[in-house]
Structure formats: C-alpha cells, structure tokens
Amino acid sequence: MKGKICIITGSNSGIGKQTALGLAIMGATVVLVVRDQERGENARREIIKQTSNNSVDLLICDLSSMDSIRHFAKEFKNKYDRLDVLVNNAGALFNKREVTAEGFERTLAVNYLGPFLLTHELLDLLKKSAPSRIINVSSGLAKNGRVDLEDLQSEKNYVGTKAYSSMRAPVYSNTKLMLMMFTYELARRVKGSGVTANVLMPGFVATNLGKNSGSLSSSIMFKMVRPMQISANKGAETSIYLASSDEVKDVSGKCFAKKKEVLTCLESYDEDVQKRLWNKTESMLGLA
Numbered sequence: 159m160k161g162k163i164c165i166i167t168g169s170n171s172g173i174g175k176q177t178a179l180g181l182a183i184m185g186a187t188v189v190l191v192v193r194d195q196e197r198g199e200n201a202r203r204e205i206i207k208q209t210s211n212n213s214v215d216l217l218i219c220d221l222s223s224m225d226s227i228r229h230f231a232k233e234f235k236n237k238y239d240r241l242d243v244l245v246n247n248a249g250a251l252f253n254k255r256e257v258t259a260e261g262f263e264r265t266l267a268v269n270y271l272g273p274f275l276l277t278h279e280l281l282d283l284l285k286k287s288a289p290s291r292i293i294n295v296s297s298g299l300a301k302n303g304r305v306d307l308e309d310l311q312s313e314k315n316y317v318g319t320k321a322y323s324s325m326r327a328p329v330y331s332n333t334k335l336m337l338m339m340f341t342y343e344l345a346r347r348v349k350g351s352g353v354t355a356n357v358l359m360p361g362f363v364a365t366n367l368g369k370n371s372g373s374l375s376s377s378i379m380f381k382m383v384r385p386m387q388i389s390a391n392k393g394a395e396t397s398i399y400l401a402s403s404d405e406v407k408d409v410s411g412k413c414f415a416k417k418k419e420v421l422t423c424l425e426s427y428d429e430d431v432q433k434r435l436w437n438k439t440e441s442m443l444g445l446a
C-alpha cells in the first residue's frame with residue numbers, strides 16, 4: 159500500500175481505528191477523518207507509535223453536518239492531489255429521534271447522507287486516481303431494514319435503540335440498508351471508470367457503538383452481550399482486505415463478510431428502489 163492515500167472516517171475508535179492501523183502497517187498514507195480533535199490526535203499518536211509509519215494525517219469532519227463534509231472535501235483536495243481508498247466507516251445509533259441543525263434525522267445523516275455526500279464530493283478525485291476503491295461499512299442488521307421513500311427522515315415512525323430492542327434498532331437498520339443500496343447503485347454508475355464500490359458487514363464487534371445512544375438500558379445490554387462479540391481488530395479484517403487485496407481489485411458492487419462475498423437481503427437488490435433512493439437523496443442534499 160506504499161504510495162496509496164486512504165481516507166478512513168470514524169477512525170479514532172473501534173473498527174475504523176483498526177482499519178487505519180492495518181493500512182498504516184502496510185505502508186499506506188492514512189488520513190484519519192474524525193469529529194473530535196483530541197480523540198483523533200490520541201488515535202494518530204497510537205497508530206504512529208505502533209506502526210512506525212509517520213504518514214498518518216488527521217482531518218476533522220462531522221459526518222452529521224453536510225456543511226462540515228463539504229468543507230472537509232475542499233480541505234482534503236487542497237492538501238492531496240489523489241485518493242486511492244475511501245472507507246466510509248463512521249456510524250452511530252441513537253435512542254431518541256434528533257434532528258441536526260440542517261434538518262436531517264441524525265442516524266440518517268451520519269450513516270447514510272454523510273457517506274453519500276462525502277463520496278459525491280470526492281468522486282472526481284477517486285476517478286482521477288483510478289484504480290481506486292470505495293468501501294462502505296454497513297451491518298448485518300441491514301436485513302431488518304426498510305426503505306420508506308416517503309419517510310426517509312423517520313418522521314412518522316421512529317424506533318431507536320431501546321432496551322431489548324437495540325439489536326433490531328430499526329432506524330439504524332434502515333440507514334445501513336440504504337448504504338448498501340447506495341453502494342450497488344454507485345457501482346453501476348462508476349462502472350468502467352476504474353473506481354470500485356463495495357460494501358461490508360463487519361460482524362458483531364466489541365466497540366463503542368451504542369455506548370452513546372443515550373439509553374442506560376441499552377448500554378447495559380451492550381455490556382451483557384460483550385462475550386459474544388469479536389475484537390475490533392478482527393472486525394476490521396474485511397475493511398482492510400477490500401482496501402488492499404489484489405484479489406478484489408476488479409470486484410465491484412458486492413457485499414463482503416469475513417473477507418468473502420456474500421448475498422444480502424432481497425430488498426437491497428431492488429434496482430428501482432435503488433434509483434429512486436439515489437434521486438431522492440440528491441434532492442435532499444441539493445445535488446439534483
């Protein structure tokens with residue numbers, strides 16, 4: 159990976175941090191994209207210390223803010239003239255419905271609109287740098303998701319992470335299904351450009367996910383299930399594989415788990431919904 163420039167969002171903790179570490183070990187230039195300077199600096203120092211790779215950069219971006227994403231993309235392009243790998247890893251879930259200052263439901267903003275817009279803003283650079291790769295971190299919970307094109311913001315029906323229902327987390331699952339469908343549609347749209355787009359399910363991983371969901375009962379629940387979870391290091395293996403392996407250099411529009419191609423739920427392959435979701439997202443983001 160020497161000479162390759164890789165962006166990993168949400169790389170100050172969990173799967174993202176281990177992905178950054180794995181790619182830094184391989185010699186890549188790794189750009190940590192995080193929302194908090196201090197947490198980011200800590201991760202950056204740790205990765206440099208463990209890998210002896212000094213090419214670990216830190217840039218700030220709040221994925222729930224479309225303004226912040228546009229600002230970040232400009233900053234990145236001013237600093238770098240190529241981008242080989244974009245890992246849309248950052249994700250979050252919330253107990254209560256919250257709306258961002260820009261008017262977007264927060265889970266949708268972080269898990270779906272953010273990666274959609276970030277990819278859109280960086281696509282010209284990825285094409286210029288081809289062969290290049292886009293990797294989206296979805297979840298096995300996407301199979302519980304639904305795409306309601308009339309209620310993408312979950313205004314009519316919000317079910318967050320409540321005790322005992324956290325594992326279903328419908329709004330989270332919906333956004334992860336959207337990310338999956340976005341990947342399949344994107345792969346078709348960039349076909350022939352030298353850019354690949356794949357999605358992955360990391361497994362059930364012991365990370366900070368859910369800890370900040372705002373519900374004491376769900377954080378207790380997350381502690382209880384810890385013995386069933388795999389390490390963040392293990393959870394990052396598929397992201398690292400998709401970012402670096404020659405085996406997948408020409409593979410696009412697929413989903414992976416445990417470094418193997420897997421099929422996803424039937425709804426995820428509905429090309430009509432994929433297209434309508436894409437168009438609707440573009441209008442929401444003012445890109446149409």
Ligand SMILES: NC(=O)c1ccc[n+]([C@@H]2O[C@H](COP(=O)([O-])OP(=O)(O)OC[C@H]3O[C@@H](n4cnc5c(N)ncnc54)[C@H](OP(=O)(O)O)[C@@H]3O)[C@@H](O)[C@H]2O)c1
Binds near residue numbers: 194250366
């Ligand atoms: N853990 C699992 O079992 C599991 C299973 C399936 C899929 N996933 C997915 O894997 C990805 C990584 O999650 P993880 O399990 O490693 O959890 P994590 O340790 O909580 O990491 C999530 C990362 O996303 C960042 N993030 C959250 N909101 C953000 C925002 N508004 N702007 C920028 N960054 C933001 C977090 O930053 P802060 O530290 O600042 O909050 C953190 O760095 C997520 O997309 C998650 O949905 C996880």
